[in-house]
Amino acid sequence: MAQRKKxxxxxxxxKKxxxxxxxxxxxKASTKKAASKTAPKGxxxxxxxTSPLSRxxxxxxxxxxxxxxxxxxxxxxxxxxxxRFPIRSLSNVSYNTRVGYLQIGRGTKARQLSVNTxxxxxxxxxxxxxxxxxxxxxDFATKREAYYVSKNWDDCKFQEQAESDSVMDDIEALASMDxxxxxxxxYYPEEHGGSxxxxxxxxxxxPVSSADIRIDCTAMGTGSYTIPHSVExxxxxxxxxxxxxxxxxxxxxxxxxxxxxDHARCILIExxxxxxxxxxxxxxxxxxxxxxxxxxxxxxxxxxxxxIYRTLKVGSGAAAHVNRRFCVPNAKYxxxxxxxxxxxxxxxxxxxxxxxxxxxxKDALKNDPFFKAQPKWKKAIRxxxxxxxxxxxxxxxxxxxxxVLEEYLPTKxxxxxxxxx
Amino acid sequence: MAQRKKxxxxxxxxKKxxxxxxxxxxxKASTKKAASKTAPKGxxxxxxxTSPLSRxxxxxxxxxxxxxxxxxxxxxxxxxxxxRFPIRSLSNVSYNTRVGYLQIGRGTKARQLSVNTxxxxxxxxxxxxxxxxxxxxxDFATKREAYYVSKNWDDCKFQEQAESDSVMDDIEALASMDxxxxxxxxYYPEEHGGSxxxxxxxxxxxPVSSADIRIDCTAMGTGSYTIPHSVExxxxxxxxxxxxxxxxxxxxxxxxxxxxxDHARCILIExxxxxxxxxxxxxxxxxxxxxxxxxxxxxxxxxxxxxIYRTLKVGSGAAAHVNRRFCVPNAKYxxxxxxxxxxxxxxxxxxxxxxxxxxxxKDALKNDPFFKAQPKWKKAIRxxxxxxxxxxxxxxxxxxxxxVLEEYLPTKxxxxxxxxx
Numbered sequence: 001m002a003q004r005k006k007x008x009x010x011x012x013x014x015k016k017x018x019x020x021x022x023x024x025x026x027x028k029a030s031t032k033k034a035a036s037k038t039a040p041k042g043x044x045x046x047x048x049x050t051s052p053l054s055r056x057x058x059x060x061x062x063x064x065x066x067x068x069x070x071x072x073x074x075x076x077x078x079x080x081x082x083x084r085f086p087i088r089s090l091s092n093v094s095y096n097t098r099v100g101y102l103q104i105g106r107g108t109k110a111r112q113l114s115v116n117t118x119x120x121x122x123x124x125x126x127x128x129x130x131x132x133x134x135x136x137x138x139d140f141a142t143k144r145e146a147y148y149v150s151k152n153w154d155d156c157k158f159q160e161q162a163e164s165d166s167v168m169d170d171i172e173a174l175a176s177m178d179x180x181x182x183x184x185x186x187y188y189p190e191e192h193g194g195s196x197x198x199x200x201x202x203x204x205x206x207p208v209s210s211a212d213i214r215i216d217c218t219a220m221g222t223g224s225y226t227i228p229h230s231v232e233x234x235x236x237x238x239x240x241x242x243x244x245x246x247x248x249x250x251x252x253x254x255x256x257x258x259x260x261x262d263h264a265r266c267i268l269i270e271x272x273x274x275x276x277x278x279x280x281x282x283x284x285x286x287x288x289x290x291x292x293x294x295x296x297x298x299x300x301x302x303x304x305x306x307x308i309y310r311t312l313k314v315g316s317g318a319a320a321h322v323n324r325r326f327c328v329p330n331a332k333y334x335x336x337x338x339x340x341x342x343x344x345x346x347x348x349x350x351x352x353x354x355x356x357x358x359x360x361x362k363d364a365l366k367n368d369p370f371f372k373a374q375p376k377w378k379k380a381i382r383x384x385x386x387x388x389x390x391x392x393x394x395x396x397x398x399x400x401x402x403x404v405l406e407e408y409l410p411t412k413x414x415x416x417x418x419x420x421x
Numbered sequence: 422m423a424q425r426k427k428x429x430x431x432x433x434x435x436k437k438x439x440x441x442x443x444x445x446x447x448x449k450a451s452t453k454k455a456a457s458k459t460a461p462k463g464x465x466x467x468x469x470x471t472s473p474l475s476r477x478x479x480x481x482x483x484x485x486x487x488x489x490x491x492x493x494x495x496x497x498x499x500x501x502x503x504x505r506f507p508i509r510s511l512s513n514v515s516y517n518t519r520v521g522y523l524q525i526g527r528g529t530k531a532r533q534l535s536v537n538t539x540x541x542x543x544x545x546x547x548x549x550x551x552x553x554x555x556x557x558x559x560d561f562a563t564k565r566e567a568y569y570v571s572k573n574w575d576d577c578k579f580q581e582q583a584e585s586d587s588v589m590d591d592i593e594a595l596a597s598m599d600x601x602x603x604x605x606x607x608y609y610p611e612e613h614g615g616s617x618x619x620x621x622x623x624x625x626x627x628p629v630s631s632a633d634i635r636i637d638c639t640a641m642g643t644g645s646y647t648i649p650h651s652v653e654x655x656x657x658x659x660x661x662x663x664x665x666x667x668x669x670x671x672x673x674x675x676x677x678x679x680x681x682x683d684h685a686r687c688i689l690i691e692x693x694x695x696x697x698x699x700x701x702x703x704x705x706x707x708x709x710x711x712x713x714x715x716x717x718x719x720x721x722x723x724x725x726x727x728x729i730y731r732t733l734k735v736g737s738g739a740a741a742h743v744n745r746r747f748c749v750p751n752a753k754y755x756x757x758x759x760x761x762x763x764x765x766x767x768x769x770x771x772x773x774x775x776x777x778x779x780x781x782x783k784d785a786l787k788n789d790p791f792f793k794a795q796p797k798w799k800k801a802i803r804x805x806x807x808x809x810x811x812x813x814x815x816x817x818x819x820x821x822x823x824x825v826l827e828e829y830l831p832t833k834x835x836x837x838x839x840x841x842x
Contacts, residue, residue, distance in 0.1 A: 045684045045831075046823045134822075140678065141822055142671035148818035151770045190671045192613060192693055195647050204642025208680050213642040221625025221634040222651065226616050228643035229674055250563035250611045253650055257561070259629050263466045272613055349572045397569035401555075401562055402467045410466075 049138040051210040056232065057135050060184045063175060064132045068125065082112040083124060085173045086321050093320045095369035100329025101313075102369060104176075104320040111170075122156050123167050127187075131171070134186035138207070140230065142190045143168060176321035183230050183277070193227030194279035195252060195270040198261030200286070203235040204228075217267070222257060224270070231282045236289055240267045242416075243287060244409075245331070247271055247298040247308060251393050251404070260405050264413065267292075274308050280326045283312070287328055294328050295419065297409075300336035301390035302353070302360035305381065306368065309333055314370045333420035334412050338383040341391045344408060349398040350389035361385055374421050470559040472631040477653065478556050481605045484596060485553045489546065503533040504545065506594045507742050514741045516790035518842075521750025522734075523790060525597075525741040532591075543577050544588050552592070555607035559628070561651065563611045564589060597742035604651050604698070614648030615700035616673060616691040619682030621707070624656040625649075638688070643678060645691070652703045657710055661688045663837075664708060665830075666752070668692055668719040668729060672814050672825070681826050685834065688713075695729050701747045704733070708749055715749050716840065718830075721757035722811035723774070723781035726802065727789065730754055735791045754841035755833050759804040762812050765829060770819040771810035782806055795842050 053061070067083070074081035086092070087107035094103050113121050130149060134140055141149065147164040150157045158164040172182040182188075196202075202215040202225065214237075217225050228234075244266050246252045252270035255261070261268050267286070271279055287294050296312060298304035310316075313331045315323025341350060353361075361381050364371045371377045384390070396404040412419075474482070488504070495502035507513070508528040515524050534542050551570060555561055562570065568585040571578045579585040593603040603609075617623075623636040623646065635658075638646050649655075665687050667673045673691035676682070682689050688707070692700055708715050717733060719725035731737075734752045736744025762771060774782075782802050785792045792798045805811070817825040833840075 044827050045681065046679050046827060139822060140674075141818070142674075142815065144671060144813070144815045145675075145818040145822060148770050148813075148815050149822065151816075151819040188671075188674070190669065192616075192670055193644075195613075202642070202644070204644065207643060207678050208683075213640050215641060215644065219634050220636060220646070221623070221655075222628060222649040223614075223623070223625065223636065224647045224649070225641070226645045226647045228645070230643065234642075248611065249613055250565060250609075253561075253563075253609070254566075257628050258467050260466065262629075349569050392565070392569075394563065394565045394569050395572075397562070397566040398572040401560060401566060401570065406465050406467060 046139075047208050049136065050208060051138065051205065053135070054233070056180070056184050059178065060135050060175075060180055061132060063178045063180060064128050067128065067174070071125065080113045081121075082110045083121070083170075083174060084108050084110045084177075085170055086177060088169075088173060088318065088321055093317055093369065095314065095373050097373055101323045101327045102315050102317060102320050103323065108177075119156060120167065123150070123153075123158065123164070124171060126150070126153060126156065127164070127167055127171055128185075131185040131187065135184075140186040140188050142188055144190060146187060173321045179324070181322050181325055183232065183281075188229040189277055191229075191276040191278070192272070193229065193276055194272060194282070195224035195226055195249070196267065197224045197252070197256040198267040199238055199240040199265060200267045201237040203237060205233055218262070222253075224252075224256065227276075227278050227282045229278050231278055231285060234282070234285070236286050238267065238286075238290055238292070239265070240290075240292060241265045242293045242295055243267045243269060243283060244334075245269045245271060245275075245283060245294060245296045245312065247273065247304060247393060251297070254402070255405055258402065258405055260409070264409070271298075271308065271312070274311050277322075277326050280312060280315075280328060283331075284325070284328045287330060293416065294331040295334040295413075295416065296331055297334050297393060298336070299390065299392045300338060300341060300384065301392070302357045302364065302381075302384075304336075305333075305377075305384075306360055306364040306371070310364075310368065310370055332416065334416075335408075336391050336393055336395070337420060338380055338387055340408075340412075341387065341389065344396065344399070346391050346395045346398065347389070349395040350391045353385070353388055353390055357390060358385065376420055380420055467560075468629050470557065471629060472559065472626065474556070475654070477601070477605050480599065481556050481596075481601055482553060484599045484601060485549050488549065488595070492546065501534045502542075503531045504542070504591075504595060505529050505531045505598075506591055507598060509590075509594060509739065509742055514738055514790065516735065516794050518794055522744045522748045523736050523738060523741050524744065529598075540577060541588065544571070544574075544579065544585070545592060547571070547574060547577065548585070548588055548592055549606075552606040552608065561607040561609050563609055565611060567608060594742045600745070602743050602746055604653065604702075609650040610698055612650075612697040612699070613693070614650065614697055615693060615703070616645035616647055616670070617688065618645045618673070618677040619688040620659055620661040620686060621688045622658040624658060626654055639683070643674075645673075645677065648697075648699050648703045650699050652699055652706060655703070655706065657707050659688065659707075659711055659713075660686070661711075661713060662686045663714045663716055664688045664690060664704060665755075666690045666692060666696075666704060666715060666717045666733065668694065668725060668814060672718070675822070676826055679823065679826055681830070685830070692719075692729065692733070695732050698743075698747050701733060701736075701749060704752075705746070705749045708751060714837065715752040716755040716834075716837065717752055718755050718814060719757070720811065720813045721759060721762060721805065722813070723778045723785065723802075723805075725757075726754075726798075726805075727781055727785040727792070731785075731789065731791055753837065755837075756829075757812050757814055757816070758841060759801055759808055761829075761833075762808065762810065765817065765820070767812050767816045767819065768810070770816040771812045774806070774809055774811055778811060779806065797841055801841055 071081040086104055087109055092105040092107040111117055143165055147158050147161040196217050197220055198217055200217045204213045206213055215225055249270055255268055296309050298308050312328055315327035396408050492502040507525055508530055513526040513528040532538055564586055568579050568582040617638050618641055619638055621638045625634045627634055636646055670691055670693055676689055717730050719729050733749055736748035817829050
């Protein structure tokens with residue numbers, strides 16, 4: 001540990017010198033010297049790493065070093081190096097109710113270094129090199145920042161963010177073979193995390209002092225706690241009985257304002273549409289760690305069911321290589337169900353299904369491995385198609401603004417076994 | 422006070438009886454009995470009002486009662502009643518640098534009750550009646566919920582949310598003549614509030630017990646505090662020197678992660694694009710209350726300058742009747758400026774202005790009362806048009822991920838007098 005620190009500070013000194021020369025005010029910035037992008041400067045605002053490398057950090061560094069080593073060895077032996085990725089398409093995805101998420105198959109494809117792939121190959125290795133620096137310095141980059149960092153790479157720079165995103169998808173797929181995610185590589189999405197209120201204390205770590213920070217989500221007043229972009233280091237303390245995951249901010253505010261979490265002894269999490277990666281991972285870690293059931297409360301329409309809920313529970317097809325970590329297989333669907341529209345007399349607060357809704361529902365029945373494996377869902381989706389209408393979670397307001405928390409949720413929560421899978 | 426309580430509990434008992442009959446499970450719901458939508462039920466989850474009416478609440482109730490009284494008196498005298506609204510269009514808006522925001526003029530229009538307006542007239546009065554109940558019961562509704570509440574109004578119900586939104590805009594305009602906003606009427610937007618981290622303690626009130634809740638925004642770890650939908654009741658405690666308002670979540674996370682707020686002794690607020698009403702009002706109240714300067718850090722492009730920053734500082738033309746409360750006239754523009762692109766050598770990290778950008782910038786120069794009154798802005802926008810490029814706040818990543826907080830911001834913050842107005 002002491003040795004690592006010493007090395008780090010030596011490195012710091014060298015990089016400080018280099019960075020002095022690259023400040024734009026001095027008009028001397030050379031691309032060579034600007035290569036080390038994340039190096040902390042001595043005595044500066046950015047402190048660099050203050051806590052020891054986690055196990056996942058070490059694994060990430062090993063993966064990057066092993067990949068680079070393989071490439072270098074091949075080059076040394078005058079063999080064309082290659083990188084190997086899992087195939088990401090529906091043809092290479094399966095769903096098994098016991099596994100609980102859309103699982104990627106064993107198919108892989110190789111990309112060999114050639115005249116055509118040389119730029120892409122170099123970009124992949126450079127982004128991995130930055131990843132290594134970020135892990136070492138306990139820093140991160142958004143996908144947008146990663147794109148801009150390349151502007152100093154001369155011929156190798158990205159012209160559009162779509163290019164760097166695509167390379168990053170490859171890197172993530174490559175890392176997924178070692179059970180690592182993009183967040184382990186320190187590339188974070190730009191998304192706005194979900195909001196939390198209720199009987200939960202999140203134990204975070206001060207990024208500078210490494211001291212524990214306890215965030216009491218019962219003490220946010222009418223506001224809430226926002227889930228950070230990376231949640232792997234968080235710990236939890238709770239006496240809640242379940243997690244209620246909510247589609248819309250308006251419904252979340254209503255339940256929070258009336259302290260539904262206190263009454264029902266639960267944790268409220270707002271997704272704001274399809275949940276972000278960080279939100280899904282947060283719910284998953286919390287549910288696993290504290291053995292809490294997860295109930296989803298979303299609109300009764302094909303988007304709420306086939307996109308929002310499906311992604312929460314089993315992940316997505318396009319990102320099948322990360323589903324293992326970024327979904328919540330034990331989630332259940334509290335509502336709104338097509339049957340709720342009848343039971344709670346919401347008929348005149350519904351809207352007709354649009355052609356796009358009908359298409360989405362039929363697609364789910366026909367092509368989605370999750371819904372195909374769940375007879376109860378097939379029945380519910382067919383019922384919705386037959387009724388020809390959709391209902392939002394706000395529709396209960398027809399019966400009074402607080403009907404939803406005085407009647408609907410308590411009635412439903414009496415029988416979680418009746419929830420859709 | 423004691424008398425009011427007594428009245429309230431009597432009311433409660435009556436409403437409890439009524440609401441028992443309207444539960445859908447009993448299939449007895451009558452539209453008449455379901456009219457009182459926000460009444461708390463005795464012994465139920467929703468506690469109703471636990472704190473005394475605020476001054477603004479009393480003013481809101483007076484405004485609603487006076488409006489209803491005027492209509493009733495006219496009807497009693499067999500005179501056609503009318504409602505009077507300020508005219509909301511650019512023709513009735515002005516900007517004066519001393520006033521500091523886009524100000525609505527004195528023009529008003531009247532809507533008289535007639536065969537053509539009767540439905541709209543009735544809807545306006547019903548939404549105001551619900552507003553009165555919500556103030557009395559300390560509740561709120563989203564615009565979407567307000568739309569659904571009408572589903573029990575028989576002939577008077579809204580067919581589309583666009584209809585109820587338009588009526589609500591009218592009510593807000595009407596209320597603005599008494600210096601009241603939609604939030605005072607308890608209709609809250611569905612938007613996601615901005616995030617906060619840094620040297621600020623927000624003092625909120627527990628909605629049920631009315632006890633003070635202190636939220637320490639230095640103790641959110643890598644997460645943050647989300648601004649609630651209504652901020653009028655919040656109080657503040659801070660030793661910060663300024664407020665830094667940031668366009669993107671990614672930049673906010675970077676500054677928060679490296680505790681820039683500690684180093685620079687400031688408060689960080691993420692807008693996530695054009696700031697929501699609650700975010701603008703929060704910044705305004707905090708800045709006024711604590712006499713703090715507000716510095717905006719957004720992308721150097723026509724959208725960042727003419728939409729995000731302009732709305733933050735002086736409000737919008739379409740909602741001119743609420744600008745007085747929902748903007749921050751003392752805000753200044755830290756960057757990114759067109760000159761920054763040159764000074765910090767960002768040229769190769771820029772993107773060409775698109776036709777839509779050029780149109781927006783030219784429109785601002787020609788038609789926007791704010792930019793027309795600010796010679797420095799006219800010069801800066803012309804410079805951007807001449808350069809033909811735009812730069813995002815992430816573009817500094819070209820010089821290293823943390824260049825922005827180690828070099829750019831400290832350099833700029835040395836000279837706030839140089840900020841654009």
